Amino acid sequence: MLDFDHYLAELRGAVDDFLDRNLPAENAYPPSIHKAIRYSLFAGGKRLRPVLTLAAAEAVGGRREDALPAAAALEMIHTYSLIHDDLPAMDNDDLRRGKPTSHVVFGEAIAILAGDALLTHAFHILATVCVSSDRAKGDPYARRLRALGVLAAAAGMNGMIGGQVIDLESEGKKVDAVTLERIHRMKTGALMEAAAHLGALLGGGSDEEIERIAGFGREVGLAFQIVDDLLDREGDPAELGKTAGKDLKAGKATYPSIHGTERARHRAKELAEQAIALLSPLGPKAEPLAMLARRTVERNS
Amino acid sequence: MLDFDHYLAELRGAVDDFLDRNLPAENAYPPSIHKAIRYSLFAGGKRLRPVLTLAAAEAVGGRREDALPAAAALEMIHTYSLIHDDLPAMDNDDLRRGKPTSHVVFGEAIAILAGDALLTHAFHILATVCVSSDRAKGDPYARRLRALGVLAAAAGMNGMIGGQVIDLESEGKKVDAVTLERIHRMKTGALMEAAAHLGALLGGGSDEEIERIAGFGREVGLAFQIVDDLLDREGDPAELGKTAGKDLKAGKATYPSIHGTERARHRAKELAEQAIALLSPLGPKAEPLAMLARRTVERNS
Numbered sequence: 054m055l056d057f058d059h060y061l062a063e064l065r066g067a068v069d070d071f072l073d074r075n076l077p078a079e080n081a082y083p084p085s086i087h088k089a090i091r092y093s094l095f096a097g098g099k100r101l102r103p104v105l106t107l108a109a110a111e112a113v114g115g116r117r118e119d120a121l122p123a124a125a126a127l128e129m130i131h132t133y134s135l136i137h138d139d140l141p142a143m144d145n146d147d148l149r150r151g152k153p154t155s156h157v158v159f160g161e162a163i164a165i166l167a168g169d170a171l172l173t174h175a176f177h178i179l180a181t182v183c184v185s186s187d188r189a190k191g192d193p194y195a196r197r198l199r200a201l202g203v204l205a206a207a208a209g210m211n212g213m214i215g216g217q218v219i220d221l222e223s224e225g226k227k228v229d230a231v232t233l234e235r236i237h238r239m240k241t242g243a244l245m246e247a248a249a250h251l252g253a254l255l256g257g258g259s260d261e262e263i264e265r266i267a268g269f270g271r272e273v274g275l276a277f278q279i280v281d282d283l284l285d286r287e288g289d290p291a292e293l294g295k296t297a298g299k300d301l302k303a304g305k306a307t308y309p310s311i312h313g314t315e316r317a318r319h320r321a322k323e324l325a326e327q328a329i330a331l332l333s334p335l336g337p338k339a340e341p342l343a344m345l346a347r348r349t350v351e352r353n354s
Numbered sequence: 355m356l357d358f359d360h361y362l363a364e365l366r367g368a369v370d371d372f373l374d375r376n377l378p379a380e381n382a383y384p385p386s387i388h389k390a391i392r393y394s395l396f397a398g399g400k401r402l403r404p405v406l407t408l409a410a411a412e413a414v415g416g417r418r419e420d421a422l423p424a425a426a427a428l429e430m431i432h433t434y435s436l437i438h439d440d441l442p443a444m445d446n447d448d449l450r451r452g453k454p455t456s457h458v459v460f461g462e463a464i465a466i467l468a469g470d471a472l473l474t475h476a477f478h479i480l481a482t483v484c485v486s487s488d489r490a491k492g493d494p495y496a497r498r499l500r501a502l503g504v505l506a507a508a509a510g511m512n513g514m515i516g517g518q519v520i521d522l523e524s525e526g527k528k529v530d531a532v533t534l535e536r537i538h539r540m541k542t543g544a545l546m547e548a549a550a551h552l553g554a555l556l557g558g559g560s561d562e563e564i565e566r567i568a569g570f571g572r573e574v575g576l577a578f579q580i581v582d583d584l585l586d587r588e589g590d591p592a593e594l595g596k597t598a599g600k601d602l603k604a605g606k607a608t609y610p611s612i613h614g615t616e617r618a619r620h621r622a623k624e625l626a627e628q629a630i631a632l633l634s635p636l637g638p639k640a641e642p643l644a645m646l647a648r649r650t651v652e653r654n655s
Contacts, residue, residue, distance in 0.1 A: 077512075082520075086516065086519045137466055137467075142462035143463050143466065165438055165444065166438075170515045172473055173511070174510050174511060177503060177506030177507055177510055180502035180503040192495075194495035195495045198498055198499055201481035202478060205482075206482075209471055209478055210378065214387070214467055214470055219383075222384060
């Protein structure tokens with residue numbers, strides 16, 4: 054377990070370092086937007102998506118460096134989605150990771166634009182930042198272009214954004230189990246699936262490997278969101294860095310509110326096991342991915 | 355002149371048709387977002403950017419079809435920027451092209467998400483939609499990837515978004531001529547430059563041709579914005595489809611407010627002529643681009 058912590062810290066460090074190097078300085082002109090971008094991007098996120106991307110690249114025998122632009126792009130898109138979701142017109146949250154949200158600190162206009170800029174810059178980085186393997190492989194452009202397509206699809210109207218729309222429109226309505234799972238799979242799962250998918254793709258995986266690892270990300274993504282629902286109900290606000298019980302207070306349907314706490318916990322574990330089973334043909338290289346899946350369902354923040 | 359009107363109508367038709375075919379139907383699930391996207395995208399925009407892209411492809415001897423995904427992406431990014439700029443937290447506009455703005459019709463949350471979705475889908479289309487020439491040319495992936503990089507840079511924090519940030523932060527302050535030109539070049543010019551650049555690139559132009567046509571777009575973009583400033587001051591609201599005199603009322607610096615109406619008009623014409631001069635080595639194929647530049651400074655809406 055200690056080794057895995059070390060591995061995680063190493064990947065997170067690589068992601069943070071890459072993000073820092075590929076963003077303008079905080080005092081670049083005009084400063085407000087760069088301050089706002091860095092404020093949210095370096096707010097102590099878990100870096101789950103980019104870590105998943107790098108571990109997926111290694112699981113197919115690639116180098117983690119090959120997947121760094123994709124890993125960074127995923128974290129930037131995740132961060133933009135949080136900034137926009139927290140806006141007064143959306144979830145109206147003023148606390149995130151224990152800190153005031155972007156619009157509270159910088160105002161709504163800059164928060165909207167910081168989100169827009171992060172989304173745009175994610176595609177810019179994935180389209181332009183070269184890595185060493187681009188020269189070595191036969192089809193670097195084709196893989197990058199495929200990666201861009203997968204990322205845009207996952208983040209778009211049939212993925213993350215679509216999930217947020219359905220979620221918003223379900224407020225105050227009775228949400229059934231099918232719709233809730235659809236929301237979770239689109240709003241959270243699509244980007245987690247893309248994180249795994251892009252790692253395997255840019256790590257040079259075969260189509261079968263990519264499909265297995267994307268499936269892994271899909272199941273882990275749903276498991277992650279079910280655990281999020283459980284933590285909102287039962288978690289310690291100090292550890293969460295956000296208000297617990299928020300869904301309950303808002304009368305929002307969650308996995309445990311529909312299925313009960315026990316079944317929710319069981320489902321999350323089951324999904325993680327299904328995800329891990331998909332990795333078996335990949336052998337020991339995929340062990341870190343499996344550990345990541347277990348951590349995801351065992352976490353308490 | 356009648357022929358040029360026919361040419362414009364043809365290109366606009368090709369763009370509208372492509373957009374329609376590459377977007378989910380209005381009643382796709384969840385309907386609110388798709389209604390909102392189509393409401394703004396088909397609100398009667400001039401399609402100046404995508405027309406520029408298609409004409410630029412033809413100016414280097416390419417087929418307009420080659421540049422359709424880029425043309426559509428540019429119009430989607432332009433439309434998203436209008437939706438977000440109109441939000442209450444930004445310019446707080448409730449009229450656009452003679453119709454209520456997106457947030458007035460669909461609410462702020464859906465307007466923000468429709469903008470996000472258009473931005474994301476623009477990259478999706480440019481990364482994924484194949485055109486016939488992709489098979490014929492030697493390096494289709496490399497050109498597409500370059501196009502994605504150029505588009506993301508133009509739309510991002512050092513381009514359009516950066517310009518909007520500087521514009522917002524200049525409100526109520528004295529803006530000098532240098533800053534105003536910077537705002538115009540970033541907020542409007544960057545995307546116009548990208549529109550021309552992408553057309554030349556995907557039409558298969560040489561590096562020199564691409565550079566000339568991008569420069570053309572850059573100068574026409576500034577001219578376009580100066581004319582916008584002039585129309586805001588002097589235009590007929592019925593023809594503009596938006597409130598005239600808005601900048602004046604808001605005490606906002608514009609090209610005519612700093613330089614006077616006569617100099618502004620002169621500068622716009624001068625920029626158009628400079629832009630047209632860049633095209634001379636391209637010969638008659640570039641004539642439609644030159645006509646477009648003249649139209650841009652002679653328009654009254």
